[in-house]
Amino acid sequence: MAKVNPFRAVRSTRDKVALVTTRSYDIYKKKELNDILRLNPFSFLHILRPGFKFHKTVHGTKRFKMVHNRYNEFKENGIFQNDAKPTYYLHQKSFNGDVFWGIIGLASLEDYQNNIIKKHENTLSEREALFGNYLEVTGFNAEPVLITYPDNTFLTSLIEKYRTLRAEYEFTTNKNRTHLMWLIDQEDEVAQISEAFSNMPSLYIADGHHRTASSNFLYEKLKEGTDQKARELSEHFMAYFIPESSMRITSFYRFINDLNGLHKKEFLMALDENFRIQKLGKRYYQPSKMHHFSMYLDGEYYKLYLRKSNFSPETVLDHLDSQILFKLILEPILGIKNPSTDTNIHYLPETGNEMQLQQLVDSGEYKVGFGLFPISVKQLKTVADNGLTMPPKSSYVEPKLRSGLTIYELK
Template sequence: MALVKPFKAVRPTRDKVALVTTRSYDIYQKKELKDILRLNPFSFLHILLPGFKFHKTVHGTKRFKMVHNRYREFKENGIFESDASPSYYLHQKSYKGNVFWGIIGLASIEDYQNCVIKKHEKTLSEREALFGNYLEVTGFNAEPVLITYPDHEFLSSLIEKYRKTRAEYEFTTNKNRTHLMWLLDEEDEVLKISEAFGSMPSLYIADGHHRTASSNFLYNKMAAGNDEKAKELSKYFMAYFIPESNLRITSFFRFVNHLNGLHKEEFLIALDEYFRIENVGKQYYKPSKKHHFSMYLDGYFYKLYMRKSAFKPQNELDHLDSQILFKYILEPILGIHDPSNDKNIHYLPETGNEMQLQYLVDSGDFAVGFGCFPVSVEQLKTVADNNLAMPPKSSYIEPKLRSGLTIYELS
């Protein structure tokens, strides 16, 4: 059964939270990043990119130590404060008619090791070690892992209850995302939340596999040492727990630089072995069901339907459209053998980039582009339950979380 705990978060003061919290820094365009750092002294980006203060880019352990220093300065200057008692944090994010909500708390590394918390992606050991060392040196975790759980009546009742009350935080970002957050610190309610999660046999990582694996790396390192406080703190990692029904999964476009030496007609003939092909001209096509794909090639959109006679799944992974695309097109026809590292393939989230499937091919940047039907929550869970790993960029999962909203200190 799952162990989920409340904690004493370090978080921005109410008057500065809109100025402090950020998207992941690697999402920002270079000019936007520089403007924020120049104009907003309260931005959490000053902590994540500490060299800006000295007009210098720093890397490795030196950067990690400077991140730690900037964080301490934010606390000393009263930008961040520590909560007095362990709490859960109920958060809601809304935009364009989409409303997401979840509960921020601590997940257990032992649950991760014992497969109570299940994963559906492979991780790279080098990145695990890099971010694990980052956590150790900086001493804090500021971006929760997104974990999904089966809908639960009591947990769902919390958002209905607290929406009627004043939130601790209420702010809207310049991207028109509105955030609300409430503290759940009443002893009886905290106990019921812990018990609700404790009744669940499994939880599933939706987004943040490398962050989880890095916390596991740190835990294993601390367990081998003599610092009892560090051992205890590293047993847990911060997570945002979201009900399955509230999770939104969309897909990624896939673009390939070349046709692997084939002419257009040769490529279409090769596809014909596995797919029914329909040219729909200039009209954008979005797949409407599993095993249907969109393709843009040489000025035209195509519908690709997997031939039932060609579809011979050997395991649960083979039912995923991202795996079908890899197994029947990317690898055998286009020569993409390592979709994680091959420089000839490029991924782009479909959400917000619908016109890019046509534009990036017409511009000459790529020879062909593909769209997939999104993975379902049930497919994600089935892959995880069978200890399998999805191909890279099989799912684009929302909500995306902000850094610096709540912080879990590791030292």
């Protein structure tokens, strides 16, 4: 059964939280990042890019140590404070009419190793080691893994109760995302939350496979060591637990640099073997069901419908549209053998701009683009339950939580 624990988070004071928390570091473009660092002394980005104050870029272990130093400075200056007792953090995020909510707590790496916390993506050992070393040197984790669970009546009742109460945090970002967070630290409710999770046979990683694997890397490194406190702290990792009904999954566009030496007509003829093709001209098309694909090529949209007569799935993975696209188009026609590393393919989430497929191909940056119907939560769980892994970028999951909202200390 799943073990989910409360913890004493380090977090911003109420008056500065909107200034402190950030989106994920790698999302920022260089100009926006530098503008924030120049104008906002409270931004968590100062911790993540510690060389800014010295007008110098640092790398590797030296950077990790400076991240640790900047973090300690935020604590010394009273920007960050420790909560007094173990707490669950009830968080709500809303934008564009969507409302997401979940509970921030600690997940167990024993549960991860025992497949109670299930995964659906492979990870790269180099990245596991890199971020695992980052966690060890910096001594904190500031970005939770997104984990989903089957809807639970008691846990749902908490959000209904706390929405009527004053939130500890309430702020809206410049991207028009509104965040609220309540602290649940009453012993009876804390115990009930822990019990609710303990009755769940499985939890599922929705986003953050590398973060989880990196925490596991550190756990394995420290568990035979002599530092008992570090060993015990490394047994857990911070996670944002959301009910399945509060999760939204969209797809990633696939953009291809070239047609593997094929002319347009040759490419379309190759597609015809496994797909019915309908040319739409300039009329925008978004797939409305499984096994339907959109394609933008040479100034025109196309519908691609999988020919069911040729469809012979052998595993649950073969039903995924990302796998179908790879097995029937990307690999055999476009010569893409490894969709994780091949430089001929690029991915962008299907969020915010429905014309993105057309615009990036018309610009000449790419030769062709593909759109997919999103996978379902059921598909995600089925793949994980069968011990399989999806092709890269099979799902883009919301919500995304702010970095630095709650911090789990590892020292």
